[in-house]
Amino acid sequence: MSPELQLDSRGRLRHLLTLEGLGAELLTEILDTAEELEHSLRGPDKKLPLLRGRTVVNLFFEPSTRTRTTFELAAKRLSADVLNLQLAASSTSKGETLFDTLKTLEAMQVDMFVVRHEASGAAHFFAQHAAPGVAILNAGDGRHAHPTQGLLDLFTIRRYKGPDIDCFRKLRVAIVGDVLHSRVARSDIHGLRALGTTDIRVVAPPTLVPAGIEQMGVSVHHDMDEGIDGVDVVILLRLQKERMLGAYLPSMSEFHRDFGLTRARARALRPDAIIMHPGPINRGVEIEGDVAYGPQSLILQQVRHGIAVRMAVMAMILGQASVRTRPRRRSTR
Template sequence: MSPELQLDSHGRLRHLLTLEGLDAGLLTEILDTAEEFDKTLRGPEKKLPLLRGRTIINLFFEPSTRTRTTFELAAKRLSADVLNLQMAASSTSKGETLFDTLKTLEAMQADMFVVRHEASGAAHFFAQHAAPGVSILNAGDGRHAHPTQGLLDLFTIRRYKSGAGRPGPDCFRKLRVAIVGDVLHSRVARSDIHGLRALGTTDIRVVAPPTLIPAGIEQMGVRVCHRIDEGLDGVDVVILLRLQKERMLGAYLPSMSEFHRDFGLTRKRIEALRRDAIIMHPGPINRGVEIEGDMAYGPQSLILQQVQHGIAVRMAVMAMILGPPQRRAADGRRGLRRARSAA
């Protein structure tokens, strides 16, 4: 259902709910567009008029720092009007349904809702009931998907493992990627796997104790490793996942210290990696759990670069969905260059 729901009749993005079902061509177009925006963000004039007159509402039902802030910055860099709603203080706390919340805010003539919710499928619900012309962008729903985090992870990998912003077709196919940690509760892991698989990566390993591995995940085309040394052997990319203690209602682990001992990225394990291997983490980091504290921003870590890339990636998605027709067409990046000149 997602591909049909996400794309319009011309195959262009209408909503972004998941990376599942999106093909390599569309993913590459998003990453290429983000490259253009990244160039703008490194210049003296960081604001573009592409979404002037558009209204974007951030609906965050869960706490967030990086995701909410970068979505807000991305929209403002595109000159959109932005409204941030902390839903814990909204009428939903009084019993208002998601449907009524959506329709109430649609009446304010919003063009896009950026939705983060603890329930898997919440973004799909909004998309299924949104009025024509209103777009939904999933900022993370339960354990299901976090598509823009997946895209910014792909962007970061491509930037640092290809040696150039526009790599050849084999860039992702030759990579060996290890995803380490709380895979069971991670929407980021699922989005990363869908994106990597669509771009041709075949050696994807999920590394965790059995209690933190989802049943049937091998069907997504990954290899399960219960020993970290096996999972890290010869990899090009290590993606660490936060232990989501707030979602753990049972005895998933003996202790945090034992997890760090068995699955944490210690100095010794980092020294055993390939010298050109990169280390990533969607944040926030549990220092001393997923990674040894003083190594979080070491020379192989791209954790801060991921945050920076999130702005350009989210600008690209918003512009491709809401921008003028010429911006969304195949020659849209030329339109971006014209807009940059006009700004």
């Protein structure tokens, strides 16, 4: 997907559709802005006036709880007016139906659409046809991308593994599970690679590994214990049973045995390794329940960080990026 669709002539965000093609400087600016916004909201007042008078529509063609709720909270904490629409998607909705939906809502003088759709490329379709000054933020499209989830994962890693961009270069990261159907995995890989991570491991059964994923700069492992050996970060992925039309797995119990993060595997991790999951969790499948909420797990922190990251993206896209009170971190890349 072309980066020029996302960026204006000065290299600033006009839409956020994917992390693919975004550079380390811009990603770091988003993470730094999220840090400042989170810091600003630690007091009793949970609202900032940055988007007062703006209108944000959450346009969700797929069911969602965490993503939709955190986008709504993010927009409201920036003082935007928010409209939530959950519409049924169909296999024929990418095309005229999407175009008509966009133009109808644009007539209501909307400033930003947060779009979630089952079809890969739906957010790009909106961005290509949006009126000037109307921003599109991709909240997940098919198997393609989930850029704000990728950003909040990067934010969480940086928060616990180092204060600046240099922390990413020495990391060893394992992405485990249903990589084939995961837009989160693709966004995480693009973000990690842009920030300098070279040891990224995809750990999954052969049926859940996309063909040619090695071209994204990752190594593929079909043995869980080998794949997570010595890593600093384990990112578990939900088994997306709703997208599995064929026999991808013998059974959930066999997947858990071979690729689940059990207590024994968690104990074998480095003491400072962190465990992440975009949610929702299939307990006893990707991860055992007590491991999910154990001392190395940052799953709940990811949810909290998602609000600040989404606030940062909204503020930067709508042109209100001057929210910092402290000096920016400088990339040494």
